[in-house]
Amino acid sequence: MSELKATRDAYGDALIELGKKDKNVVVLDADLSESTKTAKFREHFPDRFFNMGIAEQNMIDVAAGLSTCGKIVFTSTFALFATGRPWEQIRNTVAYSNLDVKIAASHSGISVGADGSSHQSLEDIAIMRVIPNMRVIVPCDAPESFKATIEAASIPGPFYIRFGREKVPVITSKNDDFEIGKARVLKDGSDVAIISCGMMVFLSLEAAQMLEKEGINAAVIDMHTIKPIDTKILSQFADKARAVVTAEEHSVIGGLGSAVSEFLSETLPVPVYKIGTRDTFGQSGNPVDLIKKYKMTAGDIAEAARKAVSRK
Amino acid sequence: MKYEEKSLKRKAAELRIEIVDMITRAGSGHPGGSLSAIDLLTVLYYSIIKVDPQKPDWNERDRFVLSKGHAAPAIYAILADLGFFPKEKLTGLRQFGSILQGHPDMRKVPGIDISTGSLGQGLSVAVGMALAGKIDKKKYKVFALLGDGEIQEGQIWEASMAAAHYNLDNLCMAVDHNGLQIDGKIEDVMNPSPIEDKFISFGWKVKSIDGHSLKEIYDAWNWARSTENGKPSAIIAKTVKGKGVSFMENVVGFHGKAPTKEQGREALDSLKKALNGVK
Ligand SMILES: Cc1ncc(C[n+]2csc(CCOP(=O)(O)OP(=O)(O)O)c2C)c(N)n1
Ligand SMILES: [Mg+2]
Numbered sequence: 001m002s003e004l005k006a007t008r009d010a011y012g013d014a015l016i017e018l019g020k021k022d023k024n025v026v027v028l029d030a031d032l033s034e035s036t037k038t039a040k041f042r043e044h045f046p047d048r049f050f051n052m053g054i055a056e057q058n059m060i061d062v063a064a065g066l067s068t069c070g071k072i073v074f075t076s077t078f079a080l081f082a083t084g085r086p087w088e089q090i091r092n093t094v095a096y097s098n099l100d101v102k103i104a105a106s107h108s109g110i111s112v113g114a115d116g117s118s119h120q121s122l123e124d125i126a127i128m129r130v131i132p133n134m135r136v137i138v139p140c141d142a143p144e145s146f147k148a149t150i151e152a153a154s155i156p157g158p159f160y161i162r163f164g165r166e167k168v169p170v171i172t173s174k175n176d177d178f179e180i181g182k183a184r185v186l187k188d189g190s191d192v193a194i195i196s197c198g199m200m201v202f203l204s205l206e207a208a209q210m211l212e213k214e215g216i217n218a219a220v221i222d223m224h225t226i227k228p229i230d231t232k233i234l235s236q237f238a239d240k241a242r243a244v245v246t247a248e249e250h251s252v253i254g255g256l257g258s259a260v261s262e263f264l265s266e267t268l269p270v271p272v273y274k275i276g277t278r279d280t281f282g283q284s285g286n287p288v289d290l291i292k293k294y295k296m297t298a299g300d301i302a303e304a305a306r307k308a309v310s311r312k
Numbered sequence: 313m314k315y316e317e318k319s320l321k322r323k324a325a326e327l328r329i330e331i332v333d334m335i336t337r338a339g340s341g342h343p344g345g346s347l348s349a350i351d352l353l354t355v356l357y358y359s360i361i362k363v364d365p366q367k368p369d370w371n372e373r374d375r376f377v378l379s380k381g382h383a384a385p386a387i388y389a390i391l392a393d394l395g396f397f398p399k400e401k402l403t404g405l406r407q408f409g410s411i412l413q414g415h416p417d418m419r420k421v422p423g424i425d426i427s428t429g430s431l432g433q434g435l436s437v438a439v440g441m442a443l444a445g446k447i448d449k450k451k452y453k454v455f456a457l458l459g460d461g462e463i464q465e466g467q468i469w470e471a472s473m474a475a476a477h478y479n480l481d482n483l484c485m486a487v488d489h490n491g492l493q494i495d496g497k498i499e500d501v502m503n504p505s506p507i508e509d510k511f512i513s514f515g516w517k518v519k520s521i522d523g524h525s526l527k528e529i530y531d532a533w534n535w536a537r538s539t540e541n542g543k544p545s546a547i548i549a550k551t552v553k554g555k556g557v558s559f560m561e562n563v564v565g566f567h568g569k570a571p572t573k574e575q576g577r578e579a580l581d582s583l584k585k586a587l588n589g590v591k
Contacts, residue, residue: 026447048447050478058436058470065440068418068426069448070371089467092430093437097418 004167007198008106010142011163012037014149015074019045025153026071028052028059035165036076036106056081060089060101067100072153075101079108079121079162083128094158095133102152103128104161108138109249110277110294111166111199111287120282126254128160129227136227137180138162138248138256140201141170144224147178155180164249166287168199172222183230185237189219192305193237196247197223197256200275203291204247206298211305218305229259231267238264243308244272247301252276271311273304313359315530318590323393324354324526325587328556329580330389330402336576338406341414344566346386348490348523348551349457355529356455357390360537365395368422374452375425375441379434380459380488381415382568387424388412396423432465434458435485439471442480442544453537456485461493464502469514475544476515483544484536488523490553494567511546523549556583 018025019041026048033039033051042049052059056077063073075082082105083090094101105124112120129136137152137159139145145163152159171186178184186201187208196204201222208218219237223230238244244264246257257274264270277294291297327350335341357363361374378387385405392399397411404410411420415429426437438456445452462468475483487507495501504510511518519535521528529549536545553567554560557579560571571579 050443052474053470053477055467055470055474057433057467058439058474061433061436061467061471062440062443062474064426065377065437065442066444067440068375068437069441069444071444071447088430089433089436093427093433097427 003170005142005170006165006167007139007142007145007163008037008165010145011104011106011149012040014146015041016044017150018153019048022072022153024071026050026066026073028063028073028075030054030056030059030077030081032077038076056085057089060086061093063101064093064099073101074104076104076106078119079105079124080119083121083124083160087127091131095131098133098157100156102159102161104149104163106163107165108162109164109198110282110290111164111249113287113290114284116284117281122251122277122282123254124162125226125248125250125256126258129254129259134158134160134227135180135225136160137225138197139224140198140222141168141172143170143172143174143176144178148180148224151178151180162198164199169202171202171205181225181228181230183233184222184224185219185233186222187218187220189217190240191217192243192245192309193219193221193241194245194247194301194305195221195223195256195260197226198249200247200249200296203298204301207301207305210298210302216305216309223256226256226259229263231263234260234263235268238268238270242270242312244270245275245301245304245308246272247275247296249296250276252278271308273308275301275304315359315527317526320354320358320526321590322587323358324351325583325590327354327386327389327393329583329587331385332557332571332576332579332583334385334389334402334405335570336573337403338570340406340570341385342382342568343560343571344492344553345380345459345488345490346383347555347557347560348553349383349488350386351524351526352457352486352488352529352549353386353390355526356533357394359530360533361455363423365423368396372450372452375438375454377426377434377438377454377456378416378428379456380431380462381428384414384416387416391421391423397421431459431462432467435468435471438483438485439475439480442475442483443478445482446478446480454483458485458487460487460489460491460504460507461498461501463487463504463507472511472514472516479542480544481540481542484533485544486547486549488551489548490551492553492562492564492567496564507548515543516546517543518546518548520548520550523551524555556586558582
């Protein structure tokens, strides 16, 4: 078994790195600093950390105000409250004026587990992706989360970066190239292209192994940047494999699967099977049971791949 | 800067003409809340705030947030008059391709520090600007203007709490207390009073003034900018919506409706008379 680390932990590490490099980096949190890992930044840079209390709408616009004065601002809380509560503040004040606010949220997706539906964000990618100027990043593991955080700080304008609560396998390495907007091909393949993000990437790699045994040669693509999506890689692999599966820890409505479908349906229509929750809320449970319940296991991904291949 | 009553009076009268002219031409816009706010803004921009039309992005400048963004014509008239952009642009208000959008756009208009239009957000932005000033130990002040209906937004109170919590005595806020919103009197729609007590209990220092007395406004902005006792300051300015145009004064209908051409002419005639009468 490979090393396990939560993506939120890597975010916390990256903030410290950023804080050392640039005195204009400021971090805001909404009473969840231990959970989101911004507490690490607070320890190192108490003068540049501000707890905004349980007031997410205010937090976003305070970040906007700070950014107009030259600050690079990270705002953190749970994904649902980071994007849902202050959506209109993000849309009208941050994104409209293309301000340097990085919304970096933890506890995304169904794997939040025991807290149940009120804390399981399955719509956040959709509601961030729809906003002009907003970039959306869903890193697959800790090293990628670290790099995504560092890079987002260096690119002007708003970002939504989505982290998870649970420890997930480390599948990339510190030295791997990473560039926002450039998908990474983790496994080449010609029969079907599995495009995934977040912790679904390691499950997709497992699915590809299962398929390999059946003689199905699946490519696995880590689509860490959902917006702007890497259309070059999408075209290349849709053309080669002619069958696509997407996998995300999010609703199939509006997320990665939708983004992939939107592009391919206009340019290179091939079957696209989507793994994700299907127009439903979550519930309490341990992550493993929940992933099973909502048909998001490696086996489910493999099954979708078989279907996609059979459609060719 | 010194208080010069006559020149401020003249300026406010000129700006009222500009506002009514702009909105009449555009055929849409918000005359009521622009006219109730213009005395507050005239005193602020011509005798208090430190900004430089030649260097709109000057780091040390005072900031201004028009949280009630629908009063855009008022700030546009001022910024044009001060030379932030050519006066000819004023005729483009709300037109296709114009820099003067229906609500202020910081990416289009030099001198606008933040885009607004969605009510309830500006005070939070001002808190962010004031916080940045504290982090960087800068001397600049942050001014903000809110509507009295706008303070029904819950976010205003989140921001108020944060401003006091972080001791933002570099934050100077005024409420344009004209008593009206779109659906009627604020006290009938959703009564925010007692406004003064609310801000006091949130940890602010508060001053109530007549929002059309230039001297009182001048003293209040000065009080707000000069006291440094760890508290943000709030000016509750009693105003008249539509002030200066008799048929608009206290008329709810002129919140977001332009005068007809005929009404516009009538309004401009009386405003010009008022300007000539300034002693
Ligand atoms: C969030 C939001 N809700 C509704 C509106 C529509 N709206 C524009 S002005 C206004 C009334 C504002 O009243 P007030 O704050 O008292 O402004 P004033 O009287 O100074 O014009 C409303 C409801 C808006 N711009 N933003
Ligand atoms: Mg009002």
